Amino acid sequence: MIKDGFAAASGLRKESGRQRPGDSLGSHVRMWGRYAGESLAASLGASVVLLLFYGVLGSSFSAKSLGGGMLTSLALYPYYLTLAAVFVQAIVSVNAFQVYFSVLVSMNASRRSVVLGAAASQGACTLLVAGISVLIWRWNPSDIAVDGIKLIPLLAGLLLFTTGFTIVLGAVSLRWGKIGTIILVLFFMFWGAGAGILYAMNGADAGMMLAQVQDISQTVQAAVLGAGLILFLLGTCFSVAVVRKMEIRR
Amino acid sequence: MSKLVCKGLEKSYGKKEVLHNLDLELESGKIYGLIGRNGAGKTTLLSVLTAQSPATAGTVVFNGKPVWENREALEHICFSRELNQMMGNSANPLKVKEYLRIASTYFVHWDKEMAGRLVEKFHLDVNKRISKLSKGMTSMVTIIVALASKAEFTFLDEPVAGLDVVAREQFYRILLEEYTETGRTFVISTHIIEEAADVLEEVIILDQGKILLKENTQELLERSYHISGHEEAVDRAAAGLEVHHQERLGRSKGVTVLLKPGQTIPAGYDVSVQKLNLQKVFVALCGEEDAE
Numbered sequence: 001m002i003k004d005g006f007a008a009a010s011g012l013r014k015e016s017g018r019q020r021p022g023d024s025l026g027s028h029v030r031m032w033g034r035y036a037g038e039s040l041a042a043s044l045g046a047s048v049v050l051l052l053f054y055g056v057l058g059s060s061f062s063a064k065s066l067g068g069g070m071l072t073s074l075a076l077y078p079y080y081l082t083l084a085a086v087f088v089q090a091i092v093s094v095n096a097f098q099v100y101f102s103v104l105v106s107m108n109a110s111r112r113s114v115v116l117g118a119a120a121s122q123g124a125c126t127l128l129v130a131g132i133s134v135l136i137w138r139w140n141p142s143d144i145a146v147d148g149i150k151l152i153p154l155l156a157g158l159l160l161f162t163t164g165f166t167i168v169l170g171a172v173s174l175r176w177g178k179i180g181t182i183i184l185v186l187f188f189m190f191w192g193a194g195a196g197i198l199y200a201m202n203g204a205d206a207g208m209m210l211a212q213v214q215d216i217s218q219t220v221q222a223a224v225l226g227a228g229l230i231l232f233l234l235g236t237c238f239s240v241a242v243v244r245k246m247e248i249r250r
Numbered sequence: 251m252s253k254l255v256c257k258g259l260e261k262s263y264g265k266k267e268v269l270h271n272l273d274l275e276l277e278s279g280k281i282y283g284l285i286g287r288n289g290a291g292k293t294t295l296l297s298v299l300t301a302q303s304p305a306t307a308g309t310v311v312f313n314g315k316p317v318w319e320n321r322e323a324l325e326h327i328c329f330s331r332e333l334n335q336m337m338g339n340s341a342n343p344l345k346v347k348e349y350l351r352i353a354s355t356y357f358v359h360w361d362k363e364m365a366g367r368l369v370e371k372f373h374l375d376v377n378k379r380i381s382k383l384s385k386g387m388t389s390m391v392t393i394i395v396a397l398a399s400k401a402e403f404t405f406l407d408e409p410v411a412g413l414d415v416v417a418r419e420q421f422y423r424i425l426l427e428e429y430t431e432t433g434r435t436f437v438i439s440t441h442i443i444e445e446a447a448d449v450l451e452e453v454i455i456l457d458q459g460k461i462l463l464k465e466n467t468q469e470l471l472e473r474s475y476h477i478s479g480h481e482e483a484v485d486r487a488a489a490g491l492e493v494h495h496q497e498r499l500g501r502s503k504g505v506t507v508l509l510k511p512g513q514t515i516p517a518g519y520d521v522s523v524q525k526l527n528l529q530k531v532f533v534a535l536c537g538e539e540d541a542e
Contacts, residue, residue, distance in 0.1 A: 024321075027355050027356050030355050031352065031355050031356075099340070099341065099342075099343055099344065100352075102340055102341070103340075103341045103344070103349070103352060104352065104356065105302065106302060106329065106330075106331060107328075107352060107353055107356040107357060107395075108301075108321075108324040108325070108327065108328070108356055108357070109356055110319045110321065111319065112319070245304045247297070247302070247303045247304070248297065248302040248303065248331075249297075249303075
């Protein structure tokens with residue numbers, strides 16, 4: 001038995017090294033910066049796999065069928081990157097809630113800061129995907145690249161829309177269980193079906209589809225970007241509200 | 251001296267009230283044992299004290315500051331809770347090294363060297379996913395996080411669940427070393443009462459969401475006795491004393507008594523009087539009475 005007052009008198013005698021606030025901006029930047037990096041790496045990897053896969057298959061949305069070479073492949077890459085990022089960001093946004101929310105709050109991060117961190121990491125990914133696309137298209141002299149750079153607001157808007165939507169889903173599934181997962185599956189089915197219908201309506205001609213997308217006016221693109229941004233911000237605020245009194249029960 | 255204080259604490263899940271108007275004060279520099287039967291509300295209490303669950307009513311403050319979503323207060327607190335591999339929304343998909351890396355990011359006083367030393371001591375494979383660990387190994391992870399967090403108030407929920415006897419001994423030894431060296435406060439909930447009894451400076455017994463008793467362990471044991479013998483002799487010897495948990499076998503009877511200051515068990519009766527260990531005291535206070 002340890003005598004009364006022994007330790008009380010001693011206080012915390014051994015402080016370990018440097019001291020920093022646990023829920024500080026620095027902690028979140030380290031945590032979510034890494035998460036954003038992993039998310040971006042997954043998108044880059046998946047998009048390269050998609051590009052190679054469709055290139056080898058000679059699909060209508062490959063350099064081979066569009067009659068181009070390496071430059072055309074690179075000019076198409078941002079489209080594959082966006083496509084991959086839509087799926088990756090949707091999954092990691094939900095994952096942030098399913099896995100990391102409980103862990104971080106159990107380690108004294110505030111609920112609000114976890115949601116904001118997750119949203120910021122995926123917002124940063126969107127910016128990075130858009131930035132990489134701009135870099136590739138600026139550098140690339142092909143017609144696809146020249147037209148592609150005008151689509152950046154549309155692509156960024158779609159990514160923000162997806163991220164905003166899946167952040168809400170993550171919070172909802174955390175709070176109300178499996179319903180979020182069901183909605184996520186329906187969301188992907190909707191995306192898949194929509195893309196399939198669009199593809200079929202264009203006689204399975206990806207070149208024509210691309211031309212149609214490239215014809216979308218800057219006004220419409222700005223509206224999509226604005227809507228994506230609003231959904232992203234509102235979704236983040238909604239998620240903060242949904243989890244603000246969330247129990248940690250692991 | 252730091253204090254974690256809760257007042258009028260209530261916690262309900264729907265219509266089920268788990269904690270009832272509970273007042274508790276935890277002082278720095280002590281090892282508290284939180285014991286209670288299954289469903290008594292131990293984990294809920296620890297969760298509410300550490301802001302991992304919101305209270306339905308009442309307040310929890312650390313040195314006068316509310317703990318709920320309060321960085322300044324929470325910096326002094328670590329609740330390394332049991333990792334439940336059967337539930338979703340958890341750390342299951344994470345590798346041990348990832349879990350420890352996150353802990354090192356968020357705990358202010360994280361001792362990386364200590365974490366590494368404990369990983370080696372427990373022979374923990376940090377490349378394994380938490381979902382792939384045995385029950386004992388997950389307990390080791392929670393112990394490592396609790397100890398390496400270096401939080402002034404550290405809460406452990408069933409830390410030795412699933413650990414073999416050697417690992418349990420190791421845990422108590424390391425805990426005492428850490429306590430002696432730093433004077434941190436530990437609050438440990440456990441069902442393996444007798445093993446922990448020597449380590450616990452104060453014991454808090456929780457029963458059906460209420461604190462039945464909070465007392466220095468040694469003082470509690472010094473006033474707890476079991477009186478047994480012939481029914482009439484036991485009744486006379488225990489007259490006027492605080493009696494708990496009676497058991498009968500034919501004409502024989504046994505009772506547990508908790509003496510109040512100044513009380514003694516009267517001599518001259520043909521009864522057997524024995525001191526009790528903590529587990530027996532707990533059973534006497536929280537166990538079910540034999541039918542009359």
